[in-house]
Amino acid sequence: PNTQPRDAKPRLLLMGLRRSGKSSIASVVFHKMPPNETLFLESTTRIQKDSIHSFMDFQVWDFPGQLEYLEPSFDLEDIFGSLGALVWVIDAQDDYLDSVARLNRTILTVQQYYPGINIEVFIHKVDGLSDEYRQDTFQDIVQRISDELSDAGYENAPVHYYLTSIYDYSVFEAFSKVIQKLIPNLSTLENLINTLANNCGFEKTYLFDVLSKIYIASDTRPVDMACYEMCSDYIDVIVDISELYSWDHSLRKPKGDQVQEAESHVVLHDETMIHLMEMNKYLCLVSVIRNPEAKEKKGLIDMNCRTFQDALNDVFSRSWEQEQEERAAAAA
Ligand code: GDP
Numbered sequence: 001p002n003t004q005p006r007d008a009k010p011r012l013l014l015m016g017l018r019r020s021g022k023s024s025i026a027s028v029v030f031h032k033m034p035p036n037e038t039l040f041l042e043s044t045t046r047i048q049k050d051s052i053h054s055f056m057d058f059q060v061w062d063f064p065g066q067l068e069y070l071e072p073s074f075d076l077e078d079i080f081g082s083l084g085a086l087v088w089v090i091d092a093q094d095d096y097l098d099s100v101a102r103l104n105r106t107i108l109t110v111q112q113y114y115p116g117i118n119i120e121v122f123i124h125k126v127d128g129l130s131d132e133y134r135q136d137t138f139q140d141i142v143q144r145i146s147d148e149l150s151d152a153g154y155e156n157a158p159v160h161y162y163l164t165s166i167y168d169y170s171v172f173e174a175f176s177k178v179i180q181k182l183i184p185n186l187s188t189l190e191n192l193i194n195t196l197a198n199n200c201g202f203e204k205t206y207l208f209d210v211l212s213k214i215y216i217a218s219d220t221r222p223v224d225m226a227c228y229e230m231c232s233d234y235i236d237v238i239v240d241i242s243e244l245y246s247w248d249h250s251l252r253k254p255k256g257d258q259v260q261e262a263e264s265h266v267v268l269h270d271e272t273m274i275h276l277m278e279m280n281k282y283l284c285l286v287s288v289i290r291n292p293e294a295k296e297k298k299g300l301i302d303m304n305c306r307t308f309q310d311a312l313n314d315v316f317s318r319s320w321e322q323e324q325e326e327r328a329a330a331a332a
Contacts, residue, residue, distance in 0.1 A: 012178070013079070015063045015106070016089035017099045018043050021124045021166065025089065026050060026060045028166045029175055030212050035166040054209050054282055080110055084182040085118040092137050092163075093125045100141060104148045107157060119159040120178045121145070127165035138163060169229055176214045184319045189217040189312070196308045197221075197287070200301055201294075205287040206231050207279070207312075210239065216283070231286040234274045238264050263302060267295060277305045279312055 014022045024038035030052050048062040061079075080086075088106070090099045107119055123141055126134050142161055149157045162174035180186055189207065197205045197219040204227040206215040213232045242262065262284075265275040273289040285305055294301065 011059045011061070011083050012182075013061045013063070013083055013086045014089065015061075015086060016122075016124075017091065017102070019094075020089040020091040020099065022062050022089050023048075024166050025122070025124070025164075025171055026062055029171060029214070030060065038166060052212070054211050076109075076113060080114045080117065083114065083117050085120050085178050086110065087120045087122060087178060089122045089124050090141065091125050092123045092134075092141075093128045096137075096141065097144075100144050104145060104152075107145075107149060107159065108152055108154065111154065111157065117158070118178070118181055119157065120174075121159060121161045122164045122171070122174060123161060124164045124171075126163045126170075127167045134163060169225065169232065172213055172232065173223070173225075173228065175212070176216070179209075179214050179216060183216055184322075185315050186217060188315055190220050192308060192311050192315070193217060193219045196304055200287075200304050201289065201291050202275075202287040203227065203290045204231075205285065208232070208235060208284050208286055209282055210235060210278075210284050211282065227288045230274060230288060231276075234266070234276060234286060235284065238262065238276060263305075265298065275301060275305070277302070277309070279309050283312075285309075 014026060016022055021038075023041045023043070024033075024035070027033035027038060027041065028035055030050070050060045050062065052060065086106075088099075088103050090096050090103070103121065110117060110119075121141070123138055126137075129137065138161065145159060146157070149155075149159075160177075162170070162177065164171040164174045183189070193205050193207065196202070202219070204221060204224060205219050206228065207217045208215050208231070213235055215228070262278045263276070265273055267273045271290070271292045273291075273294045275287045275289060275294075276284055278284045285308065287305075289301070
């Protein structure tokens with residue numbers, strides 16, 4: 001294997017048949033395109049590399065569905081060599097047998113050479129399906145894939161399944177899960193967030209990537225979709241306001257010096273507080289607090305979030321150092 005790191009960015013690959021929804025997913029999640037506008041997207045016909053300048057710099061390669069990447073003319077190392085995860089999109093509203101067959105072939109090929117790759121299957125466009133049909137489709141696809149893989153002697157393949165749609169938050173939730181697996185020190189981050197949330201009585205806390213609204217970590221209490229939606233919408237509000245008032249659109253640059261780390265909160269009609277604090281250029285911490293006394297304790301909440309921020313940046317700089325050392329060792 002090639003020990004030379006070709007590319008330090010963890011790479012994420014989006015694959016699937018034509019019209020399965022790959023470009024739509026990339027556009028909605030990473031470029032803030034409203035879901036309805038994807039109706040007018042041109043279907044992908046070539047490999048599109050789309051670098052996402054987020055805190056991790058992951059990449060989405062949008063593969064044209066019909067492309068025979070398993071042919072010898074394609075350099076497997078080039079495609080799968082530094083891959084973190086392969087996201088396979090299946091159109092659940094269409095006949096999916098062909099897609100499933102291709103996915104199985106892909107898994108069997110790829111795992112021989114790169115057994116560490118996470119295979120993430122998005123059973124997509126489920127907005128058009130009834131609840132019952134959705135579950136049946138899910139079961140059927142999982143069954144077909146695991147049967148065929150175990151027939152081929154491949155048990156316990158690292159394949160995970162998600163029901164997704166660009167018309168709700170499910171695709172963000174699925175991407176969050178996919179990305180979290182690629183984050184070094186995730187459990188350290190989760191422990192830090194748990195400590196913060198417990199100490200401050202937060203109902204739920206997310207560490208968001210501002211640009212994509214993917215959350216890269218959260219406290220380990222069960223995820224509540226309503227909380228996630230509230231926090232995610234709040235980021236939009238804050239981003240819109242700061243763009244409206246502090247961004248010079250004609251010159252494409254900020255108007256004057258910016259506050260280093262924005263902090264903002266809102267108290268809703270039922271006294272729920274949403275608290276947001278920027279952690280660094282890419283990340284912000286958003287918490288839902290259902291304690292009527294939170295208003296009076298704002299100073300304390302801010303202070304605890306700042307302490308968390310220091311710890312967070314510590315974790316990141318340490319994992320960066322580790323990476324440098326490992327790389328130096330590999331080169332030696
Ligand atoms: P690609 O060829 O895989 O890149 O597919 P596109 O992104 O071009 O999508 C094909 C069509 O599927 C477009 O008309 C999209 O609007 C539609 N589409 C994508 N995602 C969804 C979804 O979650 N639900 C529904 N109902 N339609 C979707």
